[in-house]
Amino acid sequence: MSTKARFTALVLECHEKFRYTSDAPARDYPKTPGEFERDGGGDCEDGHMWIASRMGDWPEVEGTLYACVGFVPVPVSPECPDGYGRHFWLELEDRFSRLVGDWTSGWVNGMPDRWRRDERHPWKGDHLDNGTVENET
Numbered sequence: 001m002s003t004k005a006r007f008t009a010l011v012l013e014c015h016e017k018f019r020y021t022s023d024a025p026a027r028d029y030p031k032t033p034g035e036f037e038r039d040g041g042g043d044c045e046d047g048h049m050w051i052a053s054r055m056g057d058w059p060e061v062e063g064t065l066y067a068c069v070g071f072v073p074v075p076v077s078p079e080c081p082d083g084y085g086r087h088f089w090l091e092l093e094d095r096f097s098r099l100v101g102d103w104t105s106g107w108v109n110g111m112p113d114r115w116r117r118d119e120r121h122p123w124k125g126d127h128l129d130n131g132t133v134e135n136e137t
Helices: 003-017 035-039 044-051
Strands: 064-073 084-093 098-103 107-111 118-121
Touching: 003 044, 003 084, 003 098, 003 107, 035 064, 035 118, 044 064, 044 098
Parallel strands: none
Antiparallel strands: 064 084, 064 118, 084 098, 098 107
16 A cells, blocks of 8 residues: 555544544643544544554655644634634655645645644654754645
8 A cells, every 4th residue: 555545544544433522721732542542532633643653664654744733724712813723734745745634624635725834843653853843834
């Protein structure tokens, strides 16, 4: 199975198998993939870490997987008065294309309209490379 096909299948599997539950702001911490499975879901970063952990043997992965943080349109609320909320998603990029994967919506395609990326960190097999940040949209 190609890297893009595996990425797409994992995003869709996660969307169908697990439920999104928002953490309370004071208790927001990333779950391990095992905690995510045990709990039957979690918030945006929890599901994306589950997907990344299942991408397979990284020497064979074609392209680079990025963990991305940015802003997406949400209903206007006291927490998001400008209509944008903080979100976490994955991007798989090779020299020909970029796929955006979001398990919470089941989206696998290009960057959705009105999404604004703030940070992008390469995934290094089993962890984020937090020392590398790309601020491009």
